[in-house]
Amino acid sequence: MDLDLTEEQEMLRGTVRRxxxxxxxxQTVRRLEHEDDKFDRAFWDELGAGGICALRIDPDHGGAGMGALDLALVFEEFGRALASSPFLSSCVLSASLLSRIGSESAKREWLPGMARGEVVAIPAWQENDLIGDAPATAIDPVRGVVNGEKLLVPFASVADIFxxxxxxxxGDAWALVPADAPGISIxxxxNHASQPLFAVRFDDVRIGAAAIFAATEVPDPGSEAFGDVLIAVAxxxxxxADRLLALTVDYANQRKQFxxxxxxxxxxxxxxxxCATELEGIRYLAYQAAWxxxxxxxxxxxxxxxxLQAATLLRRLATVSVQIHGGIGYSIDGDPQLFYRRAKHHELMYGTADDLKARISDHIFA
Amino acid sequence: MNFAFSDEEMGFLKDFQDHLAQERQRSDAAVIFAPHRETDSWLVDGPERRAFMKRLAQAGYIGMSWARDYGGRERPGIYDYLLNEELSSQGAPIIGKGVGCIGKTIIAHGSDRLKREFLPQILAADIEFALGYSEPGAGSDLASLRLRAERKGENWVLNGQKMWTTSAHFADWYWVAARTDAEAPKHKGISVFLVPMDHPGLTVTEVKTMGDHRTNQVFFDNVDVPGDYLVGEENAGWRYVCEALDYERFALYTVGPLLLKFQSLVELLKLARRGGAPLAADPVIRARVAELACETETATMLQRRVIARAIKGDVPTVEAAMYKLYSTRLGRSIANYALDCLGPLGLLRSGAPHAPFDGRWEMSDRATVVDTIGGGSSEIQKNIVARRGLGLLVGA
Known part of the structure; x- marks a missing residue:
């Protein structure tokens, strides 16, 4: 029983924090909310140059092959700063998907660039699930053609491949689609948290049969490929939550009434x-999952x-924080609203509470 | 980072589980292993349980972390924890305050005479203690206690009243905090005494609780105590009371009973049927159980933080407050939800015909109430987290 980080983990945390x-x-967080791409190139370049993008990619394909716990530490720092980048989409989910479903040549072609942050690979899998149940996107492996529309695709405007x-x-399939292929419109x-989310249409996009893989991995929080995503998002x-708690404590100590x-x-x-109590428990819940x-x-x-726990807590704490800040909490000039809106984003993306509860109870009653 | 116990610790635990498996073969095992007694299952309150503790002592499990000079084994505190985790998980009495705060306070501050008299008896599990801190006017504000102790020659004479002394009706000795200097600031005029529970000046009367737990009020009528039975220094008692957390930092914070309670809920939902289907098939129930599962795992993490901090030799004040706050509320939620799932039949008490699970959850819902009140209420725990954990400028 030892809940301390290693020296290397402390260094990684320190590097990403800096x-x-x-x-x-x-200011960057606020500026990006009003931009079209909502993408900070300087930050992304730094993540690539610093070797952070390589974290979870295997060493055979240019990665660093580090652990899920390292990943958790990096994302804790991203969360603290509300730092947004294509990391989750490209270096975590796409890397994980491609490693599992891709051909060796596809891995060799794309993973090293993704590990350097030079290639932004974005998974496009969500559709309007309120109107249909099967994916309406059609992948024709014989002709090598993709047709359909994907929604809520993060950082689509700066993607190199989808x-x-x-x-x-x-059955289901995954297709590797270069972002500059003719027939793509973005x-x-x-959206609620002013995140870089896009609708991406594929009209008779020709990619060739070699870029199409059978879907042994489905895009849902029960799949192997989503494991890292759950840990990272938690x-x-x-x-x-850690950062929001600290700034709310500061405010409560400084603000005088009566x-x-x-x-x-x-x-x-x-x-x-x-909230502080839950936060400490849930922090180690995330570490434990990674461990x-x-x-x-x-x-x-x-x-x-x-x-489930982390997103629920962030939302609850954000509600408390906005309330404690009063009018300032509601105002766009205050910081709590940034967290409040992102908290809902966290709750709904990558496994809703209902979805996760169903999976958790399936495990308990299995 | 490592959330697992070491091989050596696991081996020790396995040996202890084997010992308890033997104990479970005895004819009096049902009295000794009784998780349905909830908080009371921790008490050494009957002859069978006393004999059980003596057998633990004979097997060398009492005083694991004490220094060899005092008959201990000088094992790290984690071994005390592992013992109590296993004992409380099985609803058996735990190795309590004698080995814990009382024994360790005597070792740290007591006279040679007190050490000679009490430490061997504690190690042999020959004596049980009652803890006398709370009073009618001193609950959360414990330092305002008013039980008077006045010097009379070589002796002290105690007058006043204690409240909520759970073990008073079966203990041998009373570890009691009294005011020895009424003029000093409230934290600086308290001393600790050891009083034989059968002293003629003590009157113990039962206080019934809605959880079927017996507790007591104790009246002191000119209780004379020889000067030798003042523990440590005069007027240093508050320090000793506060140090207790330091001494109990491993042993008090077990998670087993909570895990057992959650597992019992899951079993209930698999076994109980309504309309031809097990309750576990109901998606509404499954969603709520998923939440409780998450909270149970979160509570486990908070408990691991207490242990991990204690292993490093620190006093886990904030960690312990967080765990107590979170886990006691969760225990009540689980009991409450079990009753909700059982529906109206859940109201039936143990012994009543048709009472589901012999009224176990009906009892649990009443008995877990004390958990968020005793040992520092949830509000006191929140004050500790707010002030010492977060640095909030709180009032009291």
């Missing part, structure tokens, strides 16, 4: 104590619990 602090200050999920004649989707929510700091009122301090994955122990159930 990158975030120097390149991703609150990993598109769709229906082939013999439209920004305005850790990101933990980091965001002649004393509002922290004096237990109606203010006790909800924060509750289990690194040690080849059963991890899926733990990762699902970590993502």
């Amino acid at each position: 990158m975030c602090e120097s390149l991703f200050d609150p 990993l598109v999920h769709g229906a082939g004649p013999d 439209v920004a989707q305005s 850790a990101e929510a933990v980091g965001a 002649g004393r700091p509002i922290a004096n009122f237990q109606a203010v301090s006790h909800p924060l104590a509750d 289990a994955k690194d040690g080849n122990m059963p991890w899926r159930h733990l990762a699902q619990m970590a993502k």
Whole structure:
């Protein structure tokens, strides 16, 4: 029993924290919300140059082959700074998908560039699940053609390739689609947390049969490829909660009403104590999931619990923080609203609460 | 980072589990292993349980972390924890305050005479203690306690009242905090005494609780205590009371009973059927159980933080407050939800015909109430987290 980080892990955390602090200050967060691409090139280049993008890519394909726990530490720092980048899409989910489903030549072609941050590979798998159940995107492995529309595709406007999920004649398939292929159109989707989300249309996009793979991995939080995503997103929510808690504590100590700091009122301090308690438990829930994955122990159930708990806590803390900040919390000039909107994004993306609860209970009653 | 126990620790635990498996073969095992007694299952409150503890002592399990000079084995505190985790998981009495805060306070601050008299008896599991801190007017504000201790020649004379002394009706000795200097600031006028529980000046009366747990109030009527039975220094008692967390940092914070409670809920939902299907098939119930599973795992993490901090030799004040706050609330939630799932039949008490699971959950819902009140209420824990964990400028 030892819950400390190793020296190397402390160094990794310190490195990423310094990158975030120097390149991703609150002004950057706010500026990006109003840009079209919502992409900070300088930060991304630094992640690539610093070897961070290579973290979870295997050494045979230009990666660093580091652990899920290292990944969790990196995302905790991203969360703390609200630093956004294509890391989750490209270096985590696409890398994981491609490693599992891709041909050796596809891996050799793309993974080294992804590990350097020079290639942005974006998975495109979500559709409008409120109107249909089967993916409407059609992948024709014989002609090598993709047709359909994907929604909520992160960082699509800066993508170099897409990993598109769709229906082939013999079941689901994934297609590697270069972003500059003719027939692709990309439209920004305005959204709750002002995140870089896009609708991507594929009209008779020709890619060739070699770029199409049978879908042994489905895009859902029960799959192997999503394991790292659950851990990363949980850790990101933990980091965001950590930062939000600290700034709310500062505010409660400084803000005076009725002649004393509002922290004096237990109606203010006790909800924060509750959130702090949950946060510390959930932080280690995420670490434990990563530790289990690194040690080849059963991890899926733990990762699902970590993502559910972390996103739920971030949302609750954001609600408390906005309330404690009062009018400033509602104002666009205050920081709490940045966290409040991102908290909902965290809850709904990569496994909703209902979805995760169903999986968790399946495991319990199995 | 490593969330697992070492091979050596696991081997020790395995040996201890074997010992308990033998114990479970005995004819009196049902009295000794009784998780349905909830918080009371920790007490050494009957002859069978006393004999059980003596057998533990004979097998060398009492005083693991004490220094060899005092008859201990000088094992790291984690071994005390592993013992109590296993004992409490099985609903057996735990190695309690004698080996813990009382024995360790005597070792740290007591006179040679107190050490000679008490330490061997504690190690042999010959004596049980009752803890006298709370009073009618001193609950969360414990340092305002008013039980008077006045010097009279070589003796002290104690007058006043204690409240919520759980073990008073079966213990042998009373470890009691009293005010020895009424003029000093409230934290600086308290001393700790050892009083034989059968002292004629003590009157123990039962306080019934809705959880079927017996607790007591104890009246002191000119209770004379020889000067030798003042523990440590006069007026240093508050320090000793506060140090107790340091001494109990491993042994008090077990998670086993909570895991057992959650597992029992899962079993209930698999076994109980309504409308021809097990309750576990209901998607609404499954979703709620998933939440409780997450919270149980989160509680386990908070408990691991206490242990990990303690292993490093630190006093896990904030970690312990967080764990107590979170786990006690969760225990109540699980009991409450079990009743919700059982529906109206869940109201039936143990012994009533048709009572599901012999009223176990009906009892649990009443008995877990004390968990968020005793041993520092949830509000006190939140104050500790707010002030010492977060640095919030809280009032009290």
